[in-house]
Amino acid sequence: MSSRQMKPKNLLIIGTLFLLMQCAENKPSEYTIEAKFTSESPIIDGLENDLIWQQITPVVLKENRAGNDVQESGLQTHVKTCYDDSTLYFFFVCNDPDIWTSFTQRDEHLWENEAVEIFIDVDDVPETYVEIEVSPANIIFDSYIVDPLNIDVPKTALFNLKGIRTAVVVSGTLNERDDQDDHWTVEIAIPFADLANENIKEVTTATEIRINFYRLDENQGMERMSYAWSPTGGRFHKPAYFGNLTFK
Numbered sequence: 001m002s003s004r005q006m007k008p009k010n011l012l013i014i015g016t017l018f019l020l021m022q023c024a025e026n027k028p029s030e031y032t033i034e035a036k037f038t039s040e041s042p043i044i045d046g047l048e049n050d051l052i053w054q055q056i057t058p059v060v061l062k063e064n065r066a067g068n069d070v071q072e073s074g075l076q077t078h079v080k081t082c083y084d085d086s087t088l089y090f091f092f093v094c095n096d097p098d099i100w101t102s103f104t105q106r107d108e109h110l111w112e113n114e115a116v117e118i119f120i121d122v123d124d125v126p127e128t129y130v131e132i133e134v135s136p137a138n139i140i141f142d143s144y145i146v147d148p149l150n151i152d153v154p155k156t157a158l159f160n161l162k163g164i165r166t167a168v169v170v171s172g173t174l175n176e177r178d179d180q181d182d183h184w185t186v187e188i189a190i191p192f193a194d195l196a197n198e199n200i201k202e203v204t205t206a207t208e209i210r211i212n213f214y215r216l217d218e219n220q221g222m223e224r225m226s227y228a229w230s231p232t233g234g235r236f237h238k239p240a241y242f243g244n245l246t247f248k
Protein backbone atom coordinates (compact mmCIF):
# COMPACT_ATOMS: atom_id res chain seq x y z
CA MET A 1 0.00 0.00 0.00
CA SER A 2 1.52 3.35 -0.97
CA SER A 3 1.62 6.11 1.59
CA ARG A 4 -0.96 8.03 -0.48
CA GLN A 5 -3.62 5.38 0.00
CA MET A 6 -5.99 5.81 2.94
CA LYS A 7 -6.16 3.20 5.63
CA PRO A 8 -9.63 1.64 5.95
CA LYS A 9 -9.92 3.07 9.49
CA ASN A 10 -9.28 6.60 8.21
CA LEU A 11 -11.79 6.12 5.43
CA LEU A 12 -14.35 5.01 8.00
CA ILE A 13 -13.72 8.14 10.11
CA ILE A 14 -14.01 10.42 7.08
CA GLY A 15 -17.17 8.64 5.93
CA THR A 16 -18.73 8.98 9.38
CA LEU A 17 -17.81 12.68 9.54
CA PHE A 18 -19.33 13.20 6.10
CA LEU A 19 -22.56 11.49 7.17
CA LEU A 20 -22.71 13.58 10.35
CA MET A 21 -22.25 16.76 8.29
CA GLN A 22 -25.03 15.67 5.95
CA CYS A 23 -27.33 15.01 8.92
CA ALA A 24 -26.55 18.44 10.36
CA GLU A 25 -27.44 20.07 7.04
CA ASN A 26 -30.70 18.17 6.76
CA LYS A 27 -31.81 18.28 10.38
CA PRO A 28 -35.40 19.49 10.58
CA SER A 29 -35.48 22.80 12.36
CA GLU A 30 -36.70 22.94 15.94
CA TYR A 31 -37.50 26.62 15.47
CA THR A 32 -41.14 27.60 15.09
CA ILE A 33 -42.62 31.07 15.32
CA GLU A 34 -46.37 31.49 15.51
CA ALA A 35 -47.92 34.52 13.80
CA LYS A 36 -50.93 35.81 15.70
CA PHE A 37 -54.00 37.00 13.79
CA THR A 38 -55.09 40.58 14.16
CA SER A 39 -58.26 42.18 12.81
CA GLU A 40 -56.72 45.57 13.56
CA SER A 41 -53.64 45.99 11.38
CA PRO A 42 -50.59 47.55 12.99
CA ILE A 43 -49.71 51.03 11.75
CA ILE A 44 -46.38 50.90 9.95
CA ASP A 45 -44.60 53.69 11.76
CA GLY A 46 -41.79 51.84 13.56
CA LEU A 47 -43.62 52.18 16.88
CA GLU A 48 -44.53 49.13 18.92
CA ASN A 49 -47.60 50.66 20.54
CA ASP A 50 -50.15 48.85 18.35
CA LEU A 51 -52.41 46.63 20.43
CA ILE A 52 -51.35 43.45 18.64
CA TRP A 53 -47.64 43.97 19.35
CA GLN A 54 -48.48 44.36 23.04
CA GLN A 55 -50.01 40.88 22.97
CA ILE A 56 -47.05 39.01 21.48
CA THR A 57 -43.94 37.57 23.14
CA PRO A 58 -40.92 38.06 20.89
CA VAL A 59 -38.34 35.52 19.78
CA VAL A 60 -34.75 36.45 20.55
CA LEU A 61 -31.86 36.19 18.09
CA LYS A 62 -28.70 34.25 19.00
CA GLU A 63 -25.09 34.66 17.96
CA ASN A 64 -25.09 33.18 14.51
CA ARG A 65 -21.61 31.71 14.51
CA ALA A 66 -21.49 30.18 17.99
CA GLY A 67 -25.23 29.61 18.40
CA ASN A 68 -25.09 31.12 21.89
CA ASP A 69 -27.61 33.38 23.58
CA VAL A 70 -26.65 37.07 23.54
CA GLN A 71 -25.79 37.77 27.18
CA GLU A 72 -25.63 41.55 27.02
CA SER A 73 -29.15 43.01 26.92
CA GLY A 74 -27.79 46.16 25.21
CA LEU A 75 -27.03 44.08 22.12
CA GLN A 76 -30.11 41.86 21.96
CA THR A 77 -32.53 41.60 19.06
CA HIS A 78 -36.22 40.75 19.48
CA VAL A 79 -38.65 39.84 16.69
CA LYS A 80 -42.45 39.57 16.63
CA THR A 81 -44.80 38.58 13.84
CA CYS A 82 -48.53 38.78 13.18
CA TYR A 83 -50.88 38.77 10.19
CA ASP A 84 -54.24 39.93 8.92
CA ASP A 85 -56.26 38.80 5.92
CA SER A 86 -53.85 40.21 3.36
CA THR A 87 -50.50 40.86 5.01
CA LEU A 88 -47.67 39.52 7.16
CA TYR A 89 -46.19 41.92 9.72
CA PHE A 90 -42.86 41.88 11.52
CA PHE A 91 -41.45 43.99 14.30
CA PHE A 92 -37.73 44.06 15.20
CA VAL A 93 -36.22 45.70 18.26
CA CYS A 94 -32.44 46.00 17.92
CA ASN A 95 -30.65 47.13 21.06
CA ASP A 96 -27.61 48.96 19.78
CA PRO A 97 -25.08 51.39 21.30
CA ASP A 98 -23.88 52.57 17.86
CA ILE A 99 -26.45 52.83 15.05
CA TRP A 100 -25.12 53.59 11.57
CA THR A 101 -25.40 52.92 7.86
CA SER A 102 -24.04 54.60 4.77
CA PHE A 103 -26.56 53.36 2.22
CA THR A 104 -29.27 55.56 0.74
CA GLN A 105 -30.72 53.60 -2.22
CA ARG A 106 -32.89 50.50 -2.52
CA ASP A 107 -31.00 47.29 -3.22
CA GLU A 108 -27.60 48.63 -2.21
CA HIS A 109 -25.46 46.12 -0.26
CA LEU A 110 -27.00 46.77 3.14
CA TRP A 111 -25.34 43.69 4.64
CA GLU A 112 -21.99 45.46 4.47
CA ASN A 113 -23.14 47.88 7.22
CA GLU A 114 -25.96 47.25 9.69
CA ALA A 115 -29.28 45.64 8.83
CA VAL A 116 -32.04 43.31 9.89
CA GLU A 117 -32.91 40.51 7.50
CA ILE A 118 -35.82 38.14 6.88
CA PHE A 119 -35.51 35.13 4.59
CA ILE A 120 -38.90 33.66 3.59
CA ASP A 121 -39.41 30.44 1.67
CA VAL A 122 -43.01 29.75 0.68
CA ASP A 123 -42.62 26.94 -1.86
CA ASP A 124 -41.36 23.35 -1.88
CA VAL A 125 -38.05 24.30 -3.48
CA PRO A 126 -35.46 25.01 -0.75
CA GLU A 127 -33.19 26.88 -3.16
CA THR A 128 -35.77 29.58 -3.90
CA TYR A 129 -36.72 32.17 -1.31
CA VAL A 130 -37.09 35.88 -0.75
CA GLU A 131 -34.42 37.84 1.12
CA ILE A 132 -35.46 41.14 2.70
CA GLU A 133 -33.16 43.55 4.48
CA VAL A 134 -33.89 46.87 6.12
CA SER A 135 -31.23 49.34 7.27
CA PRO A 136 -31.39 51.80 10.18
CA ALA A 137 -32.04 54.50 7.54
CA ASN A 138 -35.13 52.54 6.42
CA ILE A 139 -33.57 51.51 3.11
CA ILE A 140 -34.81 48.20 1.66
CA PHE A 141 -32.87 45.45 -0.06
CA ASP A 142 -35.11 42.73 -1.46
CA SER A 143 -34.13 39.86 -3.71
CA TYR A 144 -35.38 36.52 -4.93
CA ILE A 145 -32.74 33.85 -4.43
CA VAL A 146 -32.72 30.92 -6.86
CA ASP A 147 -29.33 29.37 -6.02
CA PRO A 148 -28.05 29.97 -2.47
CA LEU A 149 -24.58 28.65 -3.35
CA ASN A 150 -24.11 30.96 -6.31
CA ILE A 151 -25.98 34.23 -5.84
CA ASP A 152 -25.97 36.71 -8.70
CA VAL A 153 -26.72 39.80 -6.57
CA PRO A 154 -27.49 42.34 -9.32
CA LYS A 155 -29.85 39.87 -10.96
CA THR A 156 -31.62 38.57 -7.83
CA ALA A 157 -32.02 42.11 -6.46
CA LEU A 158 -34.05 43.14 -9.50
CA PHE A 159 -36.91 41.43 -7.68
CA ASN A 160 -39.03 43.89 -5.68
CA LEU A 161 -41.81 43.17 -3.22
CA LYS A 162 -44.35 45.54 -4.73
CA GLY A 163 -46.42 46.15 -1.64
CA ILE A 164 -43.76 46.09 1.08
CA ARG A 165 -43.99 48.88 3.64
CA THR A 166 -41.33 49.55 6.26
CA ALA A 167 -40.67 52.08 8.98
CA VAL A 168 -37.70 52.59 11.28
CA VAL A 169 -37.37 54.55 14.50
CA VAL A 170 -33.89 55.22 15.85
CA SER A 171 -33.60 55.84 19.59
CA GLY A 172 -30.26 57.55 19.42
CA THR A 173 -28.40 59.45 16.73
CA LEU A 174 -27.95 57.73 13.38
CA ASN A 175 -24.38 57.88 12.02
CA GLU A 176 -22.94 59.80 14.94
CA ARG A 177 -20.48 57.13 15.84
CA ASP A 178 -18.98 58.60 19.00
CA ASP A 179 -22.04 58.90 21.22
CA GLN A 180 -24.13 56.22 22.91
CA ASP A 181 -27.31 55.06 21.16
CA ASP A 182 -30.01 52.86 22.64
CA HIS A 183 -31.96 50.87 20.05
CA TRP A 184 -33.65 50.95 16.66
CA THR A 185 -36.96 49.42 15.69
CA VAL A 186 -38.17 48.17 12.33
CA GLU A 187 -41.80 47.54 11.42
CA ILE A 188 -42.44 45.66 8.17
CA ALA A 189 -45.60 44.79 6.24
CA ILE A 190 -45.42 42.25 3.41
CA PRO A 191 -48.58 41.37 1.44
CA PHE A 192 -49.07 37.59 1.06
CA ALA A 193 -49.68 38.27 -2.64
CA ASP A 194 -46.12 39.56 -3.07
CA LEU A 195 -44.68 36.22 -1.94
CA ALA A 196 -46.25 34.08 -4.69
CA ASN A 197 -43.76 32.88 -7.29
CA GLU A 198 -43.53 30.55 -10.28
CA ASN A 199 -43.75 27.53 -7.95
CA ILE A 200 -46.74 28.65 -5.87
CA LYS A 201 -49.60 30.71 -7.25
CA GLU A 202 -51.11 31.77 -3.96
CA VAL A 203 -49.63 32.13 -0.49
CA THR A 204 -52.09 31.77 2.40
CA THR A 205 -52.09 30.76 6.04
CA ALA A 206 -52.33 27.16 4.79
CA THR A 207 -48.94 27.51 3.08
CA GLU A 208 -45.96 25.86 4.76
CA ILE A 209 -43.64 28.81 5.23
CA ARG A 210 -40.00 28.52 6.24
CA ILE A 211 -38.32 31.57 7.66
CA ASN A 212 -35.25 32.92 9.38
CA PHE A 213 -34.40 36.26 10.97
CA TYR A 214 -30.95 37.79 11.04
CA ARG A 215 -29.17 40.93 12.08
CA LEU A 216 -25.79 42.43 11.27
CA ASP A 217 -24.30 44.70 13.91
CA GLU A 218 -20.97 46.50 14.21
CA ASN A 219 -20.21 48.93 17.00
CA GLN A 220 -17.28 51.21 17.73
CA GLY A 221 -14.50 49.24 19.36
CA MET A 222 -16.33 45.92 19.19
CA GLU A 223 -16.18 42.85 16.98
CA ARG A 224 -18.61 42.78 14.04
CA MET A 225 -21.43 40.36 14.90
CA SER A 226 -24.10 38.46 13.07
CA TYR A 227 -27.20 37.23 14.83
CA ALA A 228 -29.85 34.71 13.82
CA TRP A 229 -33.06 33.24 15.15
CA SER A 230 -32.02 29.79 13.90
CA PRO A 231 -28.22 30.04 13.84
CA THR A 232 -26.52 28.78 10.69
CA GLY A 233 -22.95 28.79 12.03
CA GLY A 234 -21.71 30.81 9.07
CA ARG A 235 -23.25 32.33 5.99
CA PHE A 236 -26.95 33.12 6.18
CA HIS A 237 -27.91 31.39 2.95
CA LYS A 238 -28.53 27.93 4.40
CA PRO A 239 -32.24 27.20 3.85
CA ALA A 240 -31.94 23.86 5.69
CA TYR A 241 -31.66 25.89 8.89
CA PHE A 242 -34.75 28.03 8.35
CA GLY A 243 -37.44 27.65 11.02
CA ASN A 244 -41.18 27.34 10.53
CA LEU A 245 -43.76 30.12 10.46
CA THR A 246 -47.19 28.96 11.60
CA PHE A 247 -50.49 30.80 12.00
CA LYS A 248 -53.00 30.91 14.80
Ligand SMILES: [Ca+2]
Nearest residue numbers: 043045046047
Ligand atom coordinates in the same frame (compact mmCIF):
# COMPACT_ATOMS: atom_id res chain seq x y z
CA1 LIG B 1 -46.64 50.54 14.71
Ligand SMILES: [Ca+2]
Nearest residue numbers: 096098099218
Ligand atom coordinates in the same frame (compact mmCIF):
# COMPACT_ATOMS: atom_id res chain seq x y z
CA1 LIG C 1 -24.69 48.89 15.76
Ligand SMILES: [Ca+2]
Nearest residue numbers: 142157159160
Ligand atom coordinates in the same frame (compact mmCIF):
# COMPACT_ATOMS: atom_id res chain seq x y z
CA1 LIG D 1 -35.01 44.46 -5.06
